[in-house]
Amino acid sequence: MIIDMPDFLQQAQLDRETLEVWIEEEWLIPARTTRELAFSEMDLARAKLIRDLTKDLGVNHEGVGLILNLVDQVHGLRKTLADVLCSMHARAAPDDADSSRDENRAAP
């Protein structure tokens, strides 16, 4: 789903100037179109996170960039870990199949 600028500002409860700063800082990276910016639901969720950080959690401007960078790295690591686990299962599975076949052959 693509969200246009007015909808985005309303749903994220933001004013335009603040949004421009966030984009300038690359805290948000919306898609561009010829006429305006196009936001995704992911951008919206990220904007709500930034809002929570600054409004509810008292994080200052410098802190937000730092936290977003670390959050992004955590997600990167979690994805890597998921891939590693997935790969390990894939490796383990054929071995299991082989050994069970061997057992079947040995049984009679």
Added chain:
Amino acid sequence: MKDPYEVLGVARTAAPEEIRKAYHRLAKKLHPDLNPGDAKSEARFKEASGAYALLSDAEKRRQFDSGEIDASGTEKPHERYYRDFAAEADAGHPYENRSGYADFAETNDFLAELLRRQAHEARHARGRDLYFHVFIEFLDAVNGATKRLTLPDGGSLEVAILPGVLEGQTVRLRGKGAPSRGEGEAGDALVEISINPHRFFTRQGDDIHLDLPVTLREAVLGGQVKVPTPTGSVMLTVPKGSNNGAVLRLKGKGVVRPGGRGDEFVRLKVMLPSESNPELEAFLSHWAPGPEYDPRRELQT
């Protein structure tokens, strides 16, 4: 629903400032986006936010303390947090950052091999698709055209509009989207088409409709009139005695479609001279059309 004072861990007599601090402390610990792997943090965060929403509002707090309202109904509706999107997003999304393990990839075991492969995949991830919106002229949509889009960064994009394109249709330009952040293919550009209305043509499916003003003389006596079509003017024979509102069809003068073109429908609009015409008035005042001529016969009750 738990007692909000208990949730925030403050006394019932706590000052607003204490309540705020208690909530901040909890929120920092429990915010779902700061605990991406902890499913329980969301429920606890919501509980804390709900409690804070109640107790930070002096009027609601008073009502709660006096037993006028209970703690339920303060819970926020389900919200999707950033972590949900980050977990589902495909490789190559704009916020992806997998730089945290490059130092592991030097060794020779299976894990290092996997990490290397992953780094390779990330490097070759496709660029993002970009979305554009372009307004084209009515006749360009009917006949096809090539449009040049100017992009915000100063670049430009050539869009081939196929004849007969529809309002809202999207044209995909392969490889014209954002470049890959590594060595992968670029994404696609998706161009949504909007069609500006025309001064006198309208379109219904593959057919073109046009109101054609004709003179009283042309309507009564018939004759050849010049009619615009999307591909240029043609001569149309108006039959003798054509009424106002009569529709004539120009076959094959509509919008391009597979195997041919739609039609153009011309609706005649009889126009009297814009200034009063004594000759016409004199003629009509002496003209008796006969008893059969009663255009309002159908309306009689």
